[in-house]
Amino acid sequence: MSITIADVAARAGVSKTTVSRVLNGKGELDLRTAERVRAVIAELGYVPSARAVGLARGRTRVVGMLVPSLTWPWMGEVLQGAVDVVESEGYGLLLFTFNRGAESMHQFASQVSSQSFDGLLVIEPEGTLTYIEQLHARGLPVVLIDDRDHRPQFPSVATTNYAGGQSAARHLIELGRHRPLVITGVERFGCTHERLDGFRDTYAEAGIELDPRLVFEGDFTHESGRRGVQHALDQRLDFDAVFAHNDLSAGGAIQAVRETGRNVPNDVSVVGFDDIPYAQHTEPPLTTVHQPMRQMGQAAARMLMGYFGGTPLPEEPQVLPTTLIVRSSTAPKSTPRTSPPAPAGRSAH
Template sequence: MSITIADVAARAGVSKTTVSRVLNGKGELDLRTAERVRQVIAELGYVPSARAVGLARGRTRIVGMLVPSLTWPWMGEVLQGAVDVVESEGYGLLLFTCNRGEESMQQFASQVSAQSFDGLLVIEPEGTLSYIEQLHARGLPVVLIDDRAKQPLFPSVATTNRAGGASAAQHLLELGRRKPLVITGVDWFGCTQERLAGFRDTYAAAGYELDPRLVLEGDFTHESGRRGVQQALDAGLEFDAIFAHNDLSAGGAIQAVREAGRTVPDDVSVVGFDDIPYAQHTEPPLTTVHQPMRRMGQAAARMLMSYFGGEPLPEEPEVLPTTLIVRSSTAPTRPSTPDRPTVPAGAGH
């Protein structure tokens, strides 16, 4: 059986509080009593848990992390970034998902009540922002990762979604692509709105208004990219490029274009967003906007570590830049027929 602090206290003839004070160097203690406790600890081979020591010091040395799901394509990169920093500082990470909806949130709330962690990293599950804001207002340090433009009342780490959308548009314009199909993410996400705004504004500045019929809402899945292309084809709409709001939907779009008998990138150039490992393995490899997801996880974790070290949490979001990564899914419009519709009406039927 494992040795407990109660065993040490009983053998030394002192209270558990006295043993705790010896372990943590807190309070005035008789030197002979302290030495006797240390001797018993050595004799019994007692190893205090990090949690026990942390609680005695008023600190668990655990960071909580709340995320919607582990199935999101870039989630692993964010988690690894956070773990890189947390573990290097001698902390542990307690991970919570919302896979079971309300049941998951109740379990999370019970851990909050038990003060199981010192601070919280959040990739906001849908509908939880006001609750997280309440936790922060009650004194729990919180840092939001992937700020969805809702400007919460606590620190956040975000990326340049609008600039990323603009860089995708500029790239396609430079290639002579004038009729883009846009397959967005979920409409209520701030990142979706910003990516679309950056893309649309850049085309407008060049004298090209997006055809509203070619702006279709997706849900960041492979199937939504495939479905968006098929919807445009079924409607007889012409387009020579596709901007998908993530790499999975871009991959689905590439598949649908090829199934319609057209080529990528010559007939239709395709740009994604995220730069997950999958982007390098589409056929052809995907041009995409790189999000520094691992760095975002690291930056958020550093905010908490700095706070634990006595620095105040920053009032302004930390924003990390996106970068356009050009691969083989984009190419110039064929010079011989620059105005030729790439996907003619009725293609794919």
Template sequence: MPITMADVAARAGVSKTTVSRVLNGKGELDPATAARVRQVIQELGYVPSAGAVSLARGRTRVLGMLVPSFSWPWIGEVLQGVADAVEEEGYGLLLFSCSKGEESLQRFASQASAKTFDGLLVIEPEGTLDFIAGLHRSGLPVVLIDDRGHQPEFPSVATTNRGGAQDAARHLLQLGRKRPIVVAGPEELGCTQERLAGFAEVYAQAGLPLEPWRVVDGDFTFEGGRAEIGRLLRSARHLNAEPGFDAVFAHNDLSAAGAIQALREAGLRSPGEVAVVGFDDVPQASHTDPPLTTVHQPLREMGETAARALMGHFDGTPLAAEPIVLPTTLVVRGSTVTHAP
């Protein structure tokens, strides 16, 4: 039979409350009593459960994390950053997804009500921002990862979407690419708007404003990027004309990979006829053919930063009122230059 707190209390001649206070360092205790309890703990080999210690402290030492789906290409990188941070600090992690829509959200809501975790990290599932804000207003500490331009009322960790897109545009212009196509993400997302605005600004400043037809919706998927670029190429072929673009800037790496596939199917080379730039720098980006030039989001660092901010809050460090913004960097590979560094 495992040794329990009641066994320790009985052997030491004290209450279970006193044993709990010794374990957690709470309350005024007679030094001799505390020493006797610690001696009994050692003699009996009592190992308190993490749950018992956490309950006595009024905390679970567990973080919750809510994500749209675990199948998103970059979710794994963010999760690894979170996991590294919580493991180092001795916290646990409960993962929730909204892959089943309302059913998943209700299951998550019941866990939040039961206070099975101390605070929440969120990669926002579509349409849940108001719900998450309500949890925050009710007292649950929340940190949003990748605010997608929403800038919510609670703390967040974001990246430089506009600046990253500007870097992509400058790179293409330096290569002499003056006729780009933008394969955009979903229009309602703030990150889509920021990436489109940053890219368009640089081309406009160069005297090359983007015509509306040069922006197509690739919906952040491989098939979306492939379909849109394929459609433009077929239209040009139907008119017996050359493609009207010499570059593609895709708002994520999946749609960029789809664009490369469409070019290959049409007998065009990248970067020869058409240079391609993505966004995110997921692990697969360096393994496309050719390897993808892309805007690197510090995904793992975003997860780690958010987790450390939330855990720091429980140790007395106030959560930042303004978003924590981590910079993007352009990673140049073979989809834009023949001899990439």
């Protein structure tokens, strides 16, 4: 059986509180009492848990992180960024997913009640906002990652979705692509509106109005990319490019276009968003807007670490830039070939 603080207290003839004060150097103690407690600790081989010491000091040295699911394609990068910072500061990370709905929320709430962590990083699962707001109002430091709705009451780290949409549009316009099919993300997400607005505004500045029939609402899945292309084909809508709001749906669009016998990138150029590892392995490799997901996790974790060190949480969101990564899924639009003039004195066939 493991040795507990109660065992140490009983052997030394003192209270558990006295043992805790010896461990944490709190309060004034009789030197002989302190020496006796330390001798018993050494004799019994008692090793206090980091959590027990942290609670005695009023700090667990653990950061909680609440995410919708670990299956999101870029989730690993965000998590790794947060872990890089948290562990370098001597903290642990307690991860909560929202895979089981109410059951997951109940488990998370029980950990909140037991004060299992000092602060919370959140990629907001649906339906949890009100509860997270309550935690924040009660004093739990909360930092949102990828804030999709611009909620100023929370410190947050985001990326330049609007500028990312602009860069995708500029690239396609420069390639002569004037009839893009847009496969958006989920309509209720702020990032979906920003990416579409940046893309549409840039085309408008070039004197090109997007055909509203070529804006298809997707859901960030591979299948929604396929459905978006099929929708345009079913409606007999001509398009020479696809801008998909994430890489998975861009991959689905590439597959659907190629199945029609058309070439990517010559007949239809395709641009995605995120730059997950998958983007390098589509056929052809995907041109996409890179989101600095690992850096977002790092930045959010640094906010919490700074807060623990006495720096107030920032009132303004920290926004990290996106970057267009050009690969082989985009190319200039070719000029239609015309028949050469027939030699003099002969008719053309």
